[in-house]
Amino acid sequence: MPEAPSDPDLLRRFLAETEAPCPACGYSLRALATDRCPECSAIIRLAVESPSVRLGAWVLAQVFLAMALGFDTVVLAIVTIAMFIEGPSTPAEWAQALTMFGGFAGLAGASGFMLWRVYRARRGWSRAEDRRRRWWAAGVFVATFIVHAAFGAILTRVL
DSSP states (O other): OOEEEEEEEEHHHHHHHOOOBBBOOOOOOOOOOOOOOTTOOOOTTSSOGGGGOOOOOHHHHHHHHHHHHHHHHHHHHHHHHHHHOOOOSSHHHHHHHHHHHHHHHHHHHHHHHHHHHHTTHHHHHSSSOOOHHHHHHHHHHHHHHHHHHHHHHOOOOOO
């Protein structure tokens, strides 16, 4: 889409007569007094668009966490089914099974919580600069990987 000239007076006149939602949060911009959305602070251009709508890094962070949650849930289900089919017979086997169950339940809970937090932080991500968004997404990926790798290393030593 070509860049439209930024004319705040023309934008205010247009929005004085027109009902238009903010492209970032959906808030009604009717009778807007500035070139920022009063709800989410996104910059509004004459074309009634916002550079803050770029959510690629946010979506990528959501995908990383959803993949971790899916993996943790599948392994948790496998451990749970195995415990019911072939229940542990010795105290050492019970300790191993419960360690795996508790560990993957904790990882699934942490992944789910972080998924929810990143989802709720969408407005904060939309206000940030592109470079910062990419760093946040990379940080989510690295943190998720490190936590899961550390848990895997602990499991291999314990079991």
